[in-house]
Amino acid sequence: MVRNTPMSAVIGDVTVYAATAHGPRWLPGQDVVIVDGRVAAIGPNAGVAADLPGDSAAAGTDGGGGHLIPGFVNTHTHLQQSVLRGAGEGLPLLEWLRCVGEFTVAATPEQTYLAALAGGLELLRSGVTTVVEHLWPNPSEAVHDAALRALDELGIRVVFGRGIADRADASRKWGMDPRLLQPLPEILAHIAELDARLVDSRITTALAVPNPRCLTPAGMTAVRDFAAEHGKTISIHLLETGTDEDMCRLHAARSAVDYLDEGGLLGERTLAVHCCRLDAEGRARLAARGAAVSYNPLSNMRLGSGVAPVPEMLSAGIDVGLGVDGAASNDTQDMLLALRMGAYLQRVTHQRADILPFDDMMRIATPGRCSCPRRTRRSHRPRGGRPRRPHPAALRPRFRLPAGA
Numbered sequence: 001m002v003r004n005t006p007m008s009a010v011i012g013d014v015t016v017y018a019a020t021a022h023g024p025r026w027l028p029g030q031d032v033v034i035v036d037g038r039v040a041a042i043g044p045n046a047g048v049a050a051d052l053p054g055d056s057a058a059a060g061t062d063g064g065g066g067h068l069i070p071g072f073v074n075t076h077t078h079l080q081q082s083v084l085r086g087a088g089e090g091l092p093l094l095e096w097l098r099c100v101g102e103f104t105v106a107a108t109p110e111q112t113y114l115a116a117l118a119g120g121l122e123l124l125r126s127g128v129t130t131v132v133e134h135l136w137p138n139p140s141e142a143v144h145d146a147a148l149r150a151l152d153e154l155g156i157r158v159v160f161g162r163g164i165a166d167r168a169d170a171s172r173k174w175g176m177d178p179r180l181l182q183p184l185p186e187i188l189a190h191i192a193e194l195d196a197r198l199v200d201s202r203i204t205t206a207l208a209v210p211n212p213r214c215l216t217p218a219g220m221t222a223v224r225d226f227a228a229e230h231g232k233t234i235s236i237h238l239l240e241t242g243t244d245e246d247m248c249r250l251h252a253a254r255s256a257v258d259y260l261d262e263g264g265l266l267g268e269r270t271l272a273v274h275c276c277r278l279d280a281e282g283r284a285r286l287a288a289r290g291a292a293v294s295y296n297p298l299s300n301m302r303l304g305s306g307v308a309p310v311p312e313m314l315s316a317g318i319d320v321g322l323g324v325d326g327a328a329s330n331d332t333q334d335m336l337l338a339l340r341m342g343a344y345l346q347r348v349t350h351q352r353a354d355i356l357p358f359d360d361m362m363r364i365a366t367p368g369r370c371s372c373p374r375r376t377r378r379s380h381r382p383r384g385g386r387p388r389r390p391h392p393a394a395l396r397p398r399f400r401l402p403a404g405a
């Protein structure tokens with residue numbers, strides 16, 4: 001693992017997007033004091049009294065009137081796909097999955113390393129400081145090591161979703177590509193081994209389930225128990241299109257949400273990705289279980305999957321975060337583009353210009369796992385919907401102003 005030396009410095013004359021007692025505001029003329037890699041103080045003259053360690057006392061930088069925002073949390077991507085831009089263009093999800101799957105099976109460690117490095121650089125350049133990587137199941141330890149080496153060298157904070165599945169189906173309708181599967185105990189042992197190696201790094205592991213169709217009831221139990229015992233996030237694509245619902249009803253005689261819920265996979269550590277087809281009953285269930293949702297507007301548009309009911313999910317009390325998804329279904333890793341398109345897609349869908357304004361998109365894209373707005377705003381209430389309750393996780397700023405600033 002690369003061990004970087006944390007930076008200490010004062011950056012002067014910066015306009016900071018910060019939390020205040022009156023909500024988030026742009027504050028001009030601020031000094032930003034960084035001590036050992038962390039923002040220690042922000043204020044008009046905070047740099048004057050800054051006590052920086054050792055030689056860094058002279059490390060002052062003129063911000064030149066620049067603007068500073070909190071780092072973005074990208075709640076979903078597949079960095080291996082950074083070299084697959086344009087892949088499967090024009091194909092719907094299932095055919096796209098089979099197309100991209102061939103590239104994934106053939107991916108070498110070197111290609112994985114370079115793809116993660118290129119994709120990670122694009123994330124950093126667009127302001128992402130934390131990323132949830134959702135790797136597809138892959139039996140090659142060398143492929144995982146290559147991705148982790150790139151992420152470590154980038155210095156980005158990572159929740160590294162190690163792929164896990166236990167139902168094989170080459171068609172991908174009711175299972176995973178058999179060539180990418182391995183026994184569950186091997187996968188769980190590999191995650192435990194990675195955890196031991198990643199202690200004190202910026203990378204933590206999670207369980208990345210492709211979708212509800214890829215786990216048997218016994219597999220769900222194993223994933224649930226491992227996640228509970230080790231405190232792991234479970235990242236899972238859910239209801240991206242109608243396939244999850246159709247296949248769960250066909251093979252398990254229940255809805256996709258019921259299938260996961262009965263398997264114990266809906267909980268406070270669940271990050272459900274997409275949820276374009278999540279209906280009112282499903283939204284109520286995810287909210288009751290405390291599951292969060294990753295909204296990936298560009299990917300949903302590129303594949304024609306649908307529009308995630310973001311205002312409705314927020315109204316139901318679900319935490320929503322923003323994701324770029326893999327470059328094979330997005331063609332970029334640009335978080336700023338996702339931020340803008342994420343708002344515009346909801347506006348054109350609801351035919352209202354006041355949905356998801358800047359402050360609300362910033363709350364969705366920045367703090368912690370996910371968040372929803374603090375105030376019950378009419379602009380987020382679907383017509384005829386009930387008012388959203390204030391959420392306890394609301395407005396957790398990265399930059400908190402010191403008292404009196």
Ligand SMILES: [Zn+2]
Pocket residue numbers: 076077078134237273325326
């Ligand atoms: Zn995805």
